[in-house]
Amino acid sequence: MNYGPLLFLGILFTLAASWTGLVVMPTKQLGALQPDLNTNTSVVFPKPLPGEAAQGRELYRSLGCNYCHTQQVRREGFGSDIARGWGKRGSVARDYIYDRPVFLGSSRTGPDLTNIGERQPSYEWHYSHLYNPQTTSKGSVMPPYAFLFELRPIGPEGPSTNSVKLGGEFAPKAGYEVLPKPEAKQLVEYLRSLKSSVELPEAPLPKSE
Amino acid sequence: MAALSPRGTATSDARAQLAEIDESCRGSVLLFFLSGMAWLLAGSVFALIASYKLHAPDFLGDFAWLTFGRIRTAHLNAVIYGFSAEISVGVILWMMCRLCRVPLMAQSVINLAALLWNFGLTIGIIGILAGDTTGVEYLELPKYCTPILFLAFALIAVWTIVIFRFRREKHLYVSQWYILAAVLWFPWLYSTAQLLLIMDPARGAVQAAVNWWFAHNVLGLWFTPVGLASIYYFLPKVIGRPIHSYYLSVLGFWTLALFYNWNGFHHLVGGPFPAWMITISIVASVMMVIPVVATAINHHFTMVGHFGKMRHSPTLRFIFIGAIAYTASSLQGVLSSVRWFSETAHFTHHTVAHAHWGMYAFFTMTMFGAMYYILPRITQREWPSDGLISLHFWTTLVGIAMYVLPLSLGGWFQGKAMLDPQIPFLEVVKITLPYLKIRTVSGLLLTLGHVAFFVNIAWLLVRTFGPYRAPEPMILAGVGTGNAPVGK
Amino acid sequence: MPDSNPSRQPRNPGVNPDLGEQHDVAEIHAALLREKPEPREGFEPLNLWLVALTGGLLFWGGYYLANFSGRFEANEYSEFPRGKVTAVAAAETPEQKTLRMGGQLYANCAACHLADGTGNPALNIPPLAGSDWVQADGANRIIRIVLHGLNGPVKVNGQVWQGNAMNPWRKTAENPSGLTDEEIAAVLSYVRNSWGNKASFVTPDEVKAVSEATKDRTEAWTEAELLQVPLKGGAAAPAAAGGLDLAGLKGQVEKLSAEDRKKLLESLQSK
Numbered sequence: 001m002n003y004g005p006l007l008f009l010g011i012l013f014t015l016a017a018s019w020t021g022l023v024v025m026p027t028k029q030l031g032a033l034q035p036d037l038n039t040n041t042s043v044v045f046p047k048p049l050p051g052e053a054a055q056g057r058e059l060y061r062s063l064g065c066n067y068c069h070t071q072q073v074r075r076e077g078f079g080s081d082i083a084r085g086w087g088k089r090g091s092v093a094r095d096y097i098y099d100r101p102v103f104l105g106s107s108r109t110g111p112d113l114t115n116i117g118e119r120q121p122s123y124e125w126h127y128s129h130l131y132n133p134q135t136t137s138k139g140s141v142m143p144p145y146a147f148l149f150e151l152r153p154i155g156p157e158g159p160s161t162n163s164v165k166l167g168g169e170f171a172p173k174a175g176y177e178v179l180p181k182p183e184a185k186q187l188v189e190y191l192r193s194l195k196s197s198v199e200l201p202e203a204p205l206p207k208s209e
Numbered sequence: 210m211a212a213l214s215p216r217g218t219a220t221s222d223a224r225a226q227l228a229e230i231d232e233s234c235r236g237s238v239l240l241f242f243l244s245g246m247a248w249l250l251a252g253s254v255f256a257l258i259a260s261y262k263l264h265a266p267d268f269l270g271d272f273a274w275l276t277f278g279r280i281r282t283a284h285l286n287a288v289i290y291g292f293s294a295e296i297s298v299g300v301i302l303w304m305m306c307r308l309c310r311v312p313l314m315a316q317s318v319i320n321l322a323a324l325l326w327n328f329g330l331t332i333g334i335i336g337i338l339a340g341d342t343t344g345v346e347y348l349e350l351p352k353y354c355t356p357i358l359f360l361a362f363a364l365i366a367v368w369t370i371v372i373f374r375f376r377r378e379k380h381l382y383v384s385q386w387y388i389l390a391a392v393l394w395f396p397w398l399y400s401t402a403q404l405l406l407i408m409d410p411a412r413g414a415v416q417a418a419v420n421w422w423f424a425h426n427v428l429g430l431w432f433t434p435v436g437l438a439s440i441y442y443f444l445p446k447v448i449g450r451p452i453h454s455y456y457l458s459v460l461g462f463w464t465l466a467l468f469y470n471w472n473g474f475h476h477l478v479g480g481p482f483p484a485w486m487i488t489i490s491i492v493a494s495v496m497m498v499i500p501v502v503a504t505a506i507n508h509h510f511t512m513v514g515h516f517g518k519m520r521h522s523p524t525l526r527f528i529f530i531g532a533i534a535y536t537a538s539s540l541q542g543v544l545s546s547v548r549w550f551s552e553t554a555h556f557t558h559h560t561v562a563h564a565h566w567g568m569y570a571f572f573t574m575t576m577f578g579a580m581y582y583i584l585p586r587i588t589q590r591e592w593p594s595d596g597l598i599s600l601h602f603w604t605t606l607v608g609i610a611m612y613v614l615p616l617s618l619g620g621w622f623q624g625k626a627m628l629d630p631q632i633p634f635l636e637v638v639k640i641t642l643p644y645l646k647i648r649t650v651s652g653l654l655l656t657l658g659h660v661a662f663f664v665n666i667a668w669l670l671v672r673t674f675g676p677y678r679a680p681e682p683m684i685l686a687g688v689g690t691g692n693a694p695v696g697k
Numbered sequence: 698m699p700d701s702n703p704s705r706q707p708r709n710p711g712v713n714p715d716l717g718e719q720h721d722v723a724e725i726h727a728a729l730l731r732e733k734p735e736p737r738e739g740f741e742p743l744n745l746w747l748v749a750l751t752g753g754l755l756f757w758g759g760y761y762l763a764n765f766s767g768r769f770e771a772n773e774y775s776e777f778p779r780g781k782v783t784a785v786a787a788a789e790t791p792e793q794k795t796l797r798m799g800g801q802l803y804a805n806c807a808a809c810h811l812a813d814g815t816g817n818p819a820l821n822i823p824p825l826a827g828s829d830w831v832q833a834d835g836a837n838r839i840i841r842i843v844l845h846g847l848n849g850p851v852k853v854n855g856q857v858w859q860g861n862a863m864n865p866w867r868k869t870a871e872n873p874s875g876l877t878d879e880e881i882a883a884v885l886s887y888v889r890n891s892w893g894n895k896a897s898f899v900t901p902d903e904v905k906a907v908s909e910a911t912k913d914r915t916e917a918w919t920e921a922e923l924l925q926v927p928l929k930g931g932a933a934a935p936a937a938a939g940g941l942d943l944a945g946l947k948g949q950v951e952k953l954s955a956e957d958r959k960k961l962l963e964s965l966q967s968k
Binding site for chain 1: 817873
Binding site for chain 2: 001002004007008010011012014015017018021022023025026027029030031033043061062063064065066067068072074075078079080083085090091092093094095096097098099100101102103104105106107110111113115133137138139140141142143144145146147155183205
């Protein structure tokens with residue numbers, strides 16, 4: 001193997017092969033997927049995110065939430081994602097067509113979030129959890145995101161309706177309240193938008209028993 | 210080859226040529242090595258913070274720029290694109306020059322590449338901590354610095370090919386195949402990934418496909434070839450025997466080239482992809498057994514009977530660990546890609562342990578070995594302290610063993626618990642805590658090793674400005690006492 | 698041998714040494730001196746067993762690729778050939794099945810009421826474990842809570858919980874991710890029989906009956922309204938807020954002692 005050009009050709013063709021198989025072919029098969037319109041329920045899925053949720057998605061990216069949370073449900077019979085209530089069906093490629101970037105994730109230090117909007121739609125819960133995960137999930141290793149909130153003295157009209165309900169050791173000092181900043185609201189809107197228990201032709205929902 | 214002087218011999222002329230080559234590499238290789246070491250120290254600090262946060266989440270919790278999602282990313286990019294890649298460049302430039310028997314020409318171009326690279330990476334890491342991460346794994350560096358990095362990579366790639374083009378040695382040694390392959394593959398991988406993921410993202414799940422084709426190939430088509438090229442060079446070089454089998458080298462190289470780059474989707478087992486994509490990557494991953502076993506046989510039979518030389522050679526110690534770790538981590542990788550195993554271990558800390566098994570126990574230890582060989586030759590000074598060498602070796606060996614073995618096990622238990630829907634998620638988290646704590650302790654050991662190495666390098670550089678001193682008779686014992694073939 | 702004889706020391710060592718100035722190149726570079734020659738390859742033949750292994754792996758690879766690739770189609774997400782049934786759980790009794798399903802569905806509730814049913818005092822979420830509401834004789838009230846939600850303060854085990862609201866979980870066109878009657882029956886059965894709780898199972902028919910009777914209701918319940926609902930028995934319950942359960946009221950008045958009945962009538966007539 002002393003012949004440079006031969007080496008070069010081999011190097012070129014081996015990468016060209018996988019480039020064709022793992023980049024070009026998936027693009028051909030999945031690159032033009034369109035949202036599905038279900039003729040029975042008139043539901044279009046998936047849909048692009050509305051304004052605040054889209055901004056929240058940028059925050060999800062910027063804070064690196066992706067490194068502890070996945071957004072992919074494994075199908076029934078492989079892993080116990082569905083049994084854990086993380087979704088009603090396995091995720092398919094079409095679920096992600098509007099995502100930039102795609103947050104499939106590769107680590108479950110925390111639970112999967114594909115359907116967190118269905119599982120937990122409560123603003124209250126999310127604000128408390130983001131402010132300090134110990135308030136709702138004792139023993140969690142998720143970091144606190146108190147910097148998404150502001151600590152404000154309570155005004156003369158009394159506590160704001162938006163203030164985060166924190167009890168016990170987590171409550172702010174007397175005379176102060178914790179309010180979510182716009183970023184926190186955007187992030188929670190994003191989380192609440194995460195719902196994908198919609199039937200697709202390639203991904204039927206299981207029949208209820 | 211006729212001698213250059215009446216007192217010289219053919220061998221001393223060969224050595225004179227090698228001395229000239231070493232001398233020509235000095236500035237550029239030193240620049241890349243020192244930058245790489247700085248990134249290693251920074252990356253180690255980021256790693257310690259991230260590791261500690263994972264079991265003590267309130268630690269430094271008030272600072273957005275230190276939040277786990279960002280500091281972990283900064284760690285990864287600092288050690289991959291900073292330390293690992295920059296040391297790679299220093300090592301492959303030196304090896305290519307030596308094996309091609311040409312001195313490094315126009316160093317200023319390489320030095321420019323190093324400066325661009327460091328500049329780009331610095332603003333990139335700061336950007337990540339500030340929140341500008343792209344969110345794409347292994348490609349988190351923000352858009353404003355990647356063109357700078359790409360230019361630096363391109364300059365290095367072109368220069369390596371130029372060295373190759375002007376080679377004076379007809380025979381192509383196996384290390385040169387791997388180095389050529391690495392510098393040709395990487396620009397293609399990087400530009401495809403940047404184009405389809407960052408500049409003009411592909412639609413939906415196709416992004417993940419391209420992402421993991423890229424990310425796995427950074428490991429398999431850049432770092433693995435550089436590591437293997439180094440082991441193939443330094444192992445026979447230090448021992449003084451030929452590599453066991455040319456045919457095994459050929460088989461190993463071409464099967465790696467053929468199969469490794471199809472592995473990417475084994476990161477997506479169970480994911481939202483048609484079955485064939487996952488299956489094809491699993492098949493390719495299992496086929497990797499062939500090059501891994503071929504390489505292991507080659508290395509083992511070259512070394513067998515010469516294990517005692519590790520006593521005197523720091524290079525051999527680190528390379529030996531690297532070679533064993535390559536085989537072990539690769540086989541772990543093959544196992545991990547099979548659906549049966551992945552169902553349990555996917556998404557757990559087992560994957561993190563495997564990544565460090567490959568990138569640290571194999572790649573980093575190999576690079577340490579290479580640096581221990583190269584630095585005295587380009588600075589023309591000997592290592593000042595064998596105590597620091599020993600400290601470096603033992604802390605990193607014990608540290609990495611303490612990292613990968615418990616965390617692989619812990620990840621498996623984590624996965625088994627996650628498979629049981631009756632076990633609440635917070636219970637699963639609790640199971641991982643002891644392993645995460647052990648990992649932090651191992652990180653402290655590793656960092657200690659890095660500091661020891663850095664001090665030794667700094668001391669070596671200080672010595673460069675002083676008179677030459679004969680090597681002290683300790684770890685490099687045997688020199689000047691008649692045991693080494695001096696002058697031959 | 699590396700020489701420490703000063704007369705043969707190189708000038709300006711280390712600082713840009715000019716090799717041409719030295720008497721002997723080899724002298725200053727002991728490391729180079731003791732180096733072995735550049736590496737080269739030996740020519741041992743390939744191990745036969747490695748060739749066999751390669752062949753074997755290629756065979757396996759081809760077989761696996763042919764049979765587990767879903768015919769290379771874009772829509773085939775399962776690696777198993779169509780029609781293959783994956784492992785079936787061992788036979789279980791209907792009660793075990795209900796508890797298992799209910800346990801899985803409870804994941805929906807665990808976010809607030811927590812996996813161990815202890816609720817969350819910080820967020821004013823009452824516990825389910827040991828709760829008198831949960832373990833009541835009949836499930837009429839808790840079925841309603843799950844169907845339509847709960848608003849306002851509620852007294853559980855003597856302690857008042859207020860300020861938090863529970864969302865409705867009935868499956869409708871507006872709330873497609875809600876629970877069906879069967880699912881509500883399963884999760885309530887689970888809750889009534891977990892964490893030390895002991896109470897009767899809830900049947901899908903019961904849930905269906907309540908759901909039918911309250912099908913026009915849109916708002917969440919309040920504690921006051923729920924306390925008027927009989928725990929057991931037919932779906933004779935208020936269909937809308939402010940509606941009267943005359944039959945229930947009559948039943949309650951009839952249970953009063955004669956004296957209390959008199960007091961009640963007097964107090965009513967005084968209005």
